[in-house]
Amino acid sequence: MTVTLSFHGAAGTVTGSCYRITHDAGTFLIDCGLFQGNKTVRALNAKPFPFSPADIDFVLLTHAHIDHVGLIPKLYKGGYRGPLHATVATHGLIEFLLPDSASIQESEAERENRKRRRRGEPPVEPLYMLKDAERALEHRIEHPYCEWFSPGEGVRVRFWNAGHILGSSSIELEVADGEAPVRILFSGDIGPDEKAFYLEPESPHDLDYVVCESTYGGRDRADYTLEARRAALGTELREALERGGNVVIPAFAVERSQELLHDIGVLIKDGTINPIAVFLDSPLARRVTGVFRNFADQFEDTELSAEELFADKRFKIVETVEESKAINMIRGGSIIISASGMCDAGRVKHHLRNNLPRHDATVLFVGYQAQGTLGQVIQSGADEVRIHGRETVVRATIRTIQNYSAHADHAELVAWVKARLPVHGSVFLTHGDDEERKAFAVALREIGLSSDQIIRPELDDLVELLAGGAGAAVPTKAPRIEPGQIAHDWHNSYAEFIIELSHKLREAPNDTARQEVMDAVKAALDAAQ
Numbered sequence: 001m002t003v004t005l006s007f008h009g010a011a012g013t014v015t016g017s018c019y020r021i022t023h024d025a026g027t028f029l030i031d032c033g034l035f036q037g038n039k040t041v042r043a044l045n046a047k048p049f050p051f052s053p054a055d056i057d058f059v060l061l062t063h064a065h066i067d068h069v070g071l072i073p074k075l076y077k078g079g080y081r082g083p084l085h086a087t088v089a090t091h092g093l094i095e096f097l098l099p100d101s102a103s104i105q106e107s108e109a110e111r112e113n114r115k116r117r118r119r120g121e122p123p124v125e126p127l128y129m130l131k132d133a134e135r136a137l138e139h140r141i142e143h144p145y146c147e148w149f150s151p152g153e154g155v156r157v158r159f160w161n162a163g164h165i166l167g168s169s170s171i172e173l174e175v176a177d178g179e180a181p182v183r184i185l186f187s188g189d190i191g192p193d194e195k196a197f198y199l200e201p202e203s204p205h206d207l208d209y210v211v212c213e214s215t216y217g218g219r220d221r222a223d224y225t226l227e228a229r230r231a232a233l234g235t236e237l238r239e240a241l242e243r244g245g246n247v248v249i250p251a252f253a254v255e256r257s258q259e260l261l262h263d264i265g266v267l268i269k270d271g272t273i274n275p276i277a278v279f280l281d282s283p284l285a286r287r288v289t290g291v292f293r294n295f296a297d298q299f300e301d302t303e304l305s306a307e308e309l310f311a312d313k314r315f316k317i318v319e320t321v322e323e324s325k326a327i328n329m330i331r332g333g334s335i336i337i338s339a340s341g342m343c344d345a346g347r348v349k350h351h352l353r354n355n356l357p358r359h360d361a362t363v364l365f366v367g368y369q370a371q372g373t374l375g376q377v378i379q380s381g382a383d384e385v386r387i388h389g390r391e392t393v394v395r396a397t398i399r400t401i402q403n404y405s406a407h408a409d410h411a412e413l414v415a416w417v418k419a420r421l422p423v424h425g426s427v428f429l430t431h432g433d434d435e436e437r438k439a440f441a442v443a444l445r446e447i448g449l450s451s452d453q454i455i456r457p458e459l460d461d462l463v464e465l466l467a468g469g470a471g472a473a474v475p476t477k478a479p480r481i482e483p484g485q486i487a488h489d490w491h492n493s494y495a496e497f498i499i500e501l502s503h504k505l506r507e508a509p510n511d512t513a514r515q516e517v518m519d520a521v522k523a524a525l526d527a528a529q
Contacts, residue, residue, distance in 0.1 A: 086143070086169075109123075342369055
């Protein structure tokens with residue numbers, strides 16, 4: 001019998017989680033997520049799946065973040081009709097996440113088609129539509145933590161608390177392979193030891209294979225308690241408000257926004273900060289916050305009662321586009337939490353364009369910024385960025401708090417893997433950029449894993465898995481993306497070039513000098529042909 005594992009996402013990059021297991025009795029997926037990052041990485045979303053959706057028997061979901069579930073509607077659009085297995089809370093979240101994502105896909109296609117009509121080009125279809133998301137939601141099957149179930153012939157599954165977001169799980173699998181099953185653990189995204197709302201992550205040990213995320217490989221955050229983290233947020237917000245402008249916080253709609261609202265509510269209650277208003281400008285975040293209220297009785301380490309949670313009178317939950325635009329009339333004293341967390345889409349781009357040019361404004365990053373995203377460009381210290389095709393100067397104060405990440409840091413990831421030992425076969429490092437995966441691999445060798453055991457798969461790599469842990473990776477023959485375009489693609493270079501050219505033209509002493517600059521650029525372009 002043969003069991004194979006294919007890495008169709010989150011391999012060589014941080015997003016797009018999708019793993020396919022094929023065995024003698026069938027084929028199934030773990031996650032089916034949206035790719036995020038630069039334009040070249042995002043273009044993977046529109047390309048065909050490297051498998052037939054109709055051939056998939058079932059799907060297991062680790063959690064509800066869009067880079068783990070965002071291509072589920074596309075799967076159903078392509079002919080998949082099987083079940084979605086996940087925890088109760090994960091299904092509660094995707095009830096809002098998938099329709100919201102479908103609305104975004106439809107809106108982006110409509111916007112693109114307006115441009116295409118002006119250029120006389122044929123229209124494009126949305127990646128998927130609301131009807132595809134609704135069809136997916138009809139196939140949900142809920143499971144509690146720590147109870148075995150069999151979603152298909154020859155497969156047993158158990159969900160474990162991953163401590164990442166509401167409902168998040170690591171997935172333990174047993175896949176039949178002759179007399180003994182292949183035992184595999186997919187980490188999902190692992191949460192940090194100190195986190196509001198949830199207990200620390202847990203999982204079994206003594207496995208054949210482990211597929212482990214590595215987002216923060218090589219990067220340790222300062223040791224902190226939840227109280228110390230809240231105090232650090234209070235210091236940043238107090239100093240930002242004292243500058244006189246607004247504070248813009250790019251944050252994901254799921255988890256990060258709710259943790260921020262909780263801690264800001266505590267800081268207002270104890271008098272640490274006194275903002276005019278706190279805006280949560282994300283319709284999705286509003287709906288997700290309602291789901292969190294429904295599960296409030298299960299939370300750990302919250303300083304507010306269920307009645308107080310997200311309920312301060314200064315909290316303004318923004319729904320409509322008109323309400324969002326009205327925030328731009330407020331020149332200072334407000335905290336604006338808006339999606340997306342990496343600034344690559346959503347209403348936060350409008351707030352950035354409005355506040356980045358202001359000396360008294362602050363942009364506070366509270367989570368990971370993938371390479372090539374607008375958030376990473378701003379965070380790296382750019383003096384000017386392009387937003388909606390226009391140059392925007394950066395005069396605002398740019399600050400970062402790392403301790404609001406929902407991911408375990410380097411030391412916590414190493415400790416998590418160590419607690420899973422022995423691993424008889426391979427540990428596959430996914431969900432990380434190359435530098436992070438390399439640093440994580442070094443640390444895993446130090447806790448006793450051999451170099452041969454640690455594998456850093458690339459997109460669409462395939463590995464054969466055997467009971468007891470044997471197996472070797474087989475590289476893909478036709479990668480869907482050039483590896484050199486993942487971290488910094490030609491679109492990033494184009495934006496940098498346009499900004500630099502604009503600077504050169506503005507700084508030129510006269511029109512003759514400007515013409516010389518343009519002539520030099522044209523000559524270089526002609527030479528490159």
